Amino acid sequence: MTSDGPGRVDEATPAGSGKGLRISLGVIAGLLLGFFCYLPAVILWQHYWGVPQPRVYPHGSFTSFGSDPPPASYWVSWAGPAVVVVCGLVSVPWRPARQVALPLVCAFVPMAAMVAWFMIGMELFFTPD
Known part of the structure; x- marks a missing residue:
C-alpha cells in the first residue's frame, strides 16, 4: 500500500475482489482432495491397469529392496494420479481460476x-508379528 497524502491510500487489490476467498478455497480443496481422493485414485489406477502388488519386504529393509524390487509400474501408479x-490444474488459463488452482496444487x-x-510404507514394510 502506498499513500499519496493524508487520507488517501492506494491498494493493489480492490476490496471485495474475492481473491482471498479463492485462494482459501483452493487450499482447502487441495487438502481435501489429497487426503480423501488420492488413495482411491491410486487404487483404481492399480486395479484397472493390472499393476502387480509387490511382496512385503523384511523388517529393517527400508533402504534396500535387495534383488527383487517393486516393479516400475507400482511406482508409476503412485505418481500418475498426482x-x-x-498438470491439469496448472494449465488453467483463466486468471480467477488460477487463483484457485495454484493454491490447490500447492496444498494437494x-x-x-x-x-x-x-500407504507405501504399509504395503511394502508392514508385517503383522
Whole structure:
C-alpha cells in the first residue's frame, strides 16, 4: 500500500475482489482432495491397469529392496494420479481460476505425498508379528 497524502491510500487489490476467498478455497480443496481422493485414485489406477502388488519386504529393509524390487509400474501408479492433477490444474488459463488452482496444487501435493508415504510404507514394510 502506498499513500499519496493524508487520507488517501492506494491498494493493489480492490476490496471485495474475492481473491482471498479463492485462494482459501483452493487450499482447502487441495487438502481435501489429497487426503480423501488420492488413495482411491491410486487404487483404481492399480486395479484397472493390472499393476502387480509387490511382496512385503523384511523388517529393517527400508533402504534396500535387495534383488527383487517393486516393479516400475507400482511406482508409476503412485505418481500418475498426482501428475494428472498437477498438470491439469496448472494449465488453467483463466486468471480467477488460477487463483484457485495454484493454491490447490500447492496444498494437494504435500498431502498426497504424505498419504503415499504412509500407504507405501504399509504395503511394502508392514508385517503383522
